[in-house]
Amino acid sequence: MTIVTAQLSVSLDGCYAGPLQSDPRDWLNGAEAAGFFRVTRWVIDAQAWRERQGISGGERSVNSDIVAEQFASAGAYVMGRRMMDGGEVPWGDEPPFRAPVFVVTNRPKNVLPREGGTSFTYVTDGVASAVDLARAAANGKNVAIAGGGSLVRRALGLGLLDELELHIVPVVLGDGLRLLTPELGLGSKEGIDLTPIRVLETPTVTHVKYRVEGRSELVLDNRGRDGS
């Protein structure tokens, strides 16, 4: 059964990168990249990620197994425009996705076919529509919201996500681009409930996979005063 998943590496304070670097030509010199590199270092160190990129080395580890699982379970991807812009050149002729990728954008553009099973299709009528297209293309596998963080947040806020896996890296950045912000549009006494369905512990990252249950009202309890 196709479900819609997302996974993101975040710092202990919930940032997937440092503070926004407004000039993309200077991205590597900014704090945004420094934070992003720090929270994704475990991925770079994983053998399964390197294999997909045609890079030797890396660790065979729980972390690597998780990367392999993500690639194996995704039948199609949904991606934000900013992530696509940043990745288009470095991903090269044979991007690591090996599946159809639907890019959410305001600017229409022709499909970009690539080698190895990847294609980039531009979708201009919103993330829900891109998810529908990806679902139809996923061939029974999962639809993975590939990122960036703001697209994952939008999908969560719209109730489109079935599962969210956070790779919680033991570092505090203090400031940066956060996954979970007021832009989710929750009411002042409203939350999104989740259930942890898998926790995997490693020295460099704690992986927590959640099932997304949906929005619910926050209610006061009686702080145990009636003994019940």
Added chain:
Amino acid sequence: MTIVTAQLSVSLDGCYAGPLQSDPRDWLNGAEAAGFFRVTRWVIDAQAWRERQGISGGERSVNSDIVAEQFASAGAYVMGRRMMDGGEVPWGDEPPFRAPVFVVTNRPKNVLPREGGTSFTYVTDGVASAVDLARAAANGKNVAIAGGGSLVRRALGLGLLDELELHIVPVVLGDGLRLLTPELGLGSKEGIDLTPIRVLETPTVTHVKYRVEGRSELVLDNRGRDGS
């Protein structure tokens, strides 16, 4: 050996309460309380917490064991003034601490002795001084930063914490009082490194205990391109 610890229940987005309720007389009706009650519900449900408050019922569970461990390991507490103001009346004649509590405040006040081993000593020269006093009073047990969140943040920012345990509750609040904020005063390419030393998984909360390693510079890696 005495170490300085802190633990806090937080939402998946790192909030220990909803957005600040500026009128304390209306606290229970505000979003701050609604968020605080939600993320601390697991504590109220724990048998060990209820026993300390003289309340019957509650669950014997991993969660309860963690509450019991916290009480047993603390030889003295350091507390913020706002938490003390909110707790002074409800804690009553025999507060649950059963140990000396040092309250960080700007307003000098006489020591408040209480039954059952608790006393409240007001400290006006800062959190580091309060930690020193608590260390001397802890009798070989740990110094626990009891909260609230802003005091835990200050202790972390000042490098006073040896361990931080987060009880990560599977709910997204969207907005609220955050533990880890820019007020930590980190540089733009600086992080605080931690090491997860214990992860305990329950359906209602994921407990992750970290050793605090200290500040370090965020550095770029080569994204695996040299194969190393």
